[in-house]
Amino acid sequence: MMEELLSTQEELNHQSLQTKWRLMVLISQCALLILFLPIPLVTPKPIDRLIHIDATSFQFTPAEIKVNQGDRVTIEFVSTDVVHGISIDGYDFQLTSDPGQPVTGTFVASWPGMFRFRCSVACGNLHPFMIGKLWVGPNLILIRGVLLGILAVVAAIFSLKKSKVLKTGKTS
Numbered sequence: 001m002m003e004e005l006l007s008t009q010e011e012l013n014h015q016s017l018q019t020k021w022r023l024m025v026l027i028s029q030c031a032l033l034i035l036f037l038p039i040p041l042v043t044p045k046p047i048d049r050l051i052h053i054d055a056t057s058f059q060f061t062p063a064e065i066k067v068n069q070g071d072r073v074t075i076e077f078v079s080t081d082v083v084h085g086i087s088i089d090g091y092d093f094q095l096t097s098d099p100g101q102p103v104t105g106t107f108v109a110s111w112p113g114m115f116r117f118r119c120s121v122a123c124g125n126l127h128p129f130m131i132g133k134l135w136v137g138p139n140l141i142l143i144r145g146v147l148l149g150i151l152a153v154v155a156a157i158f159s160l161k162k163s164k165v166l167k168t169g170k171t172s
């Protein structure tokens with residue numbers, strides 16, 4: 001009788017270990033899918049954009065701009081104090097503005113990713129820190145991050161439920 005009970009208990013333990021493993025494998029598979037599956041987003045049609053950027057020692061306003069890949073981007077750039085410039089890493093784009101004199105330039109956002117733009121005129125001691133960011137393309141990193149977060153929450157809920165079931169199973 002006792003032996004029988006022990007063996008069923010062992011079997012139960014073995015089974016729960018197996019389901020735990022299966023769950024862990026399933027969750028890691030989901031995580032890999034989220035990380036590496038190409039997300040079939042409806043790519044937005046390229047448009048013409050006009051973006052105004054102010055330069056003041058030692059910052060750009062806005063310091064971050066977002067466009068979609070293929071957009072024709074026209075930058076209207078104006079300095080509010082001393083001579084400032086703007087050049088975008090990875091793009092052949094450069095403008096220089098005298099104080100209060102807006103200048104415009106256009107480029108096509110052909111390459112996706114994050115590119116820094118910098119002041120291209122030595123304008124003072126903090127000049128090297130005058131940096132902004134240009135994001136090109138749909139933000140897949142953010143989408144994947146959100147999906148991974150959701151998966152983590154689901155996994156946590158599952159493991160909580162599992163341990164509750166095990167505890168109640170032992171007491172009865």
Ligand SMILES: [Cu+2]
Pocket residue numbers: 084085119120121122123124127128130
């Ligand atoms: Cu500068």
